[in-house]
Amino acid sequence: MATKRNAIGVLLGIELVLNGANLNFVAFGSRFLRSDTIGLDGELMALFVIVLAAAEAAVALAIALNFYNNHTTIDVDHADELKG
């Protein structure tokens, strides 16, 4: 996510991060690492994250599309007009 110049590459990275976070949630929410759970804490959080990831991926892709329409490139290094 931090190293890719391609916008799609960054999105891929974001997905990986979120999936990794999901795995952490499930893992730490299991009954092996916490005593008082309802058994499904981790999976519940992971569900939320999945939904959010999906929405966010859609929005990000829309931004990337618009960016390509305006700049004819999806090199994120060229997206520095918000500087200053």
Added chain:
Amino acid sequence: MEHLPTIYGAAVLLPLASFFIILIFAQQLGKFAAWVATSAILVAGLLSFLALGTWLTHHWPAGVHHGGHEEHAAPVHGEAGARNQKSESGYFVALIQESVPPPAPGHETAAHGANEAGHGEHEAAEKPVKAGEYYTLGQFGPRPLRITISYYVDALTVLMFCMVTFIATCIHFYAIGYMHDELTEVKDKEVALSTGKFLERPGRYPRFFQYLSLFCFSMLGLVLSGNIAMVFVFWELVGICSYFLIGFYVERKSASTAANKAFIVNRVGDFGMIIGLMVIWSTLGTFSFGPVSWTDDAGMNHEDPGIFDIVRPAAANHQLIVPDGMVQADAKEPTGETRHGKPVMGSGVADIVRDHASSRAGLESADSEIAARTPDWRAQGYGYWLLVLAGLGIFCGCVGKSAQFPLHVWLPDAMEGPTPVSALVHSATMVAAGVYLVGRFFPVFTPEVLLVIATIGAITMLLGASIAFTAFDIKRVLAYSTVSQLGLMMLALGLGGWLAGLMHLVTHAFFKSMLFMCSGSVIHAVHSNDMRKMGGLYKKMPVTAITMLIGCLAIAGVSVPFIVGFSGYYSKDAILEQALSFWRANQTPQAGLFFVLALLGAAMTTTYMFRMWFMTFAGQPRDHHAYDHAHESPPVMYMPVVVLSVLAVSVAWNYQYIGYFAIAAAFFVGRALQQGWFKYIRPSHAEHEDVEHETAAHYPVAHHAQTGHVFPAHAHAPEATVLHGARPAPSESPLTWGWVALMLVCTVVGGFVLQKGIASRGIEGLSLAALLEQARPTGTLADATGAWTKWRWPNEHFAHEPANFSTIVVPATLLASASWVGGILLAGAFFWWRALNAEDVRRQFAPIYSLLSNKWWFDELYDAIFIQPTMVVSRVIAGIDKRWIDGFLDWLARSCVWFSRVWDMIADRTLVDGFVNLLAAWTYSLGVSLHAVQTGRIRQYVMFIVIGAFAIFFLISLFWSPTLAR
């Protein structure tokens, strides 16, 4: 008697009310302001006479056995034999015979030595007094000092009230006529504007009466005052009223300068008076004349003695002693020794207090020892100088107010005011206030002070009389005459003649105010003050001429010796008798000088007064234009004069003899009416209509009087000059021998009958002298000697004892008669028969003439001594002011400006602005640097997120150690 304070309070406040009414409603009142003022003073006069009646019913003058007199020194009955003694001072003798027990053998030689009652063994009785307070303004301090509005009513107050209100009423009526000009626009011929025309200003009629009312209030308040502080307040009030009235014609430089002069010279005298007041307060602890009762905080009643009781306590038989306060203030005891063995004197009181300070009893024992030592100290003479200083201080105020030498310079200039002012203020009342205060404060004066008073009085008398010889302004003559007569009054009081001096005050008030009013009529008629333009006015103004003649006779003291005389005769002779008895008591030439000077003054008075009369009314007119226009004044002006002339003749008479005078007067008045003397002055209406119809005005004079014009319209002038010759003159001799015989017979017989009738009702003792005798301060009927002078002041009754009749009374009366006869003859020789020539005398005595006509150069002297140095000093100080002080202030301002510029440079711009700018720069650079963070590069932002997330995990791991749940 209980109502006297209320009556007098009302009489004092009525003119004040009139002042405020006129002040506020001057526009609406216009002409009626005069009636407001006149009715106020008239009612005050009625109240005064009501009070006189009340007083008489309670305190009939001594010598008559009328009901209700308790305060009476050893009444002696069965002295009727002495009362029949026919002497000119018959009533004086009667007074004494009634009030003094027969002299003990060997008593004739009055023992010498201080403070001896020279009149036998009786106790000096208290005189009848009603004193009290109206209102306490404040009470301060431990003793305490009380400032109050209080009253002190004795026979002198009663008499002064009657005199002041009566004269003031007459003058108010006179002024209604005199100030007529002020009702319309006034063209003041003495004020020239820069354009060359004369000033035209609106008239100020109401303001005049407003000031007159304020003056009456002030004078009456002064007379009523019961404490010396209140006297001082009213003293200043009469001074300021005099300032207003003198400067009434304020646009005239001479008038406004004269007003300033009067007030400032008065203030110089008041400076001494304040010193006297300070001495009195600090040593006696009270200002009040009479005893004061007060309650302290604890509710206890105290009665503190008044000033007179402190200096003449009953314990010392009412003889003058130095009061405790003064003795203790001055007492000195040896407190140590110098190196050479001489004792060092320190305050005795402080000594004792120091000794007792350590003892247990403390202050009370100190007090009792001080009280025990006081008689010792008094005998050693401590504190006497304080008593002398107090007396001199108070007298200093009187010197200013009564125009004595050296503060006499304001009175002649005060003639710039209108004549009613001169008549009321500067002859009868305000200047009399000084003499009144000397009379009131008489018990406090030591013989040394009396000597000073007599000396200054004598100097003033001669000064005024000498200058009056050369004055040509008729009012100036009268002004200097007033100065001279006031000097005579002070001389009388200074020689111990309390009754003589105050009697002269009263008689002088009547005839001097009348003289002033007559002179005002003359000035009005001739339109000039200058006597050199007058002459022969007797035919044109008979009433004025005769009344002025009566005034001159009164001031000269004309009389049939030992039998009857004008009012001035009684008072002047009393003064001369006291002066002569003073000489006999102290057989030295210096003591006799007072008598000689008084006699000389009397002769001079007669001479210059008759000079004035002859120059004005007798002989040939000197200025025909003025003579032609001259006319008698309207009745509103001459009636008060006539009334006052009656009193000028008879005010000093024993009122049982009034019957003679009344009958003779009735004859004269009847004759005058019958002869039509008054017709030329106030015609009937029928005649007036004739005047309207006839083109040739028969009585132009009367016409003018009727319409109130004082300045004859010039349209009448041509006819007037023609008809003045044609108008029938008063018949050559209206008094036929038959008529005169009839009048004399009726007067003698009728007067005798009336007198018997009056006397049988038991009122034969009433006369001016008897009333004044009631007010004589307790204890002053004894011979007095001073501590510093070796002279003896004989008591006033000494001159009238039967044994001294031929040694004192007879020489005094005869010499006085010689003086007035000589005076009239001399004046007549110069100015009537023209046997001697005044011009020659003037040329021969040119240096003396120059001295006198320049008023002894007092004005120039004061100018050189006081005014020029003051001007020099003021110019120097003004120079210092301009150069140094202003320069300093300018420098200060410039430095301030310079400093502010520098400060602006340093502090404002550099520090304050710099600081603020620095902050701004920092903020900006911070912003700029933060700028750098936002590169816009996404990968960097993602890096930040990663680093941030790691940082959070790290921080949390530091502070939260998770426990693995079980």
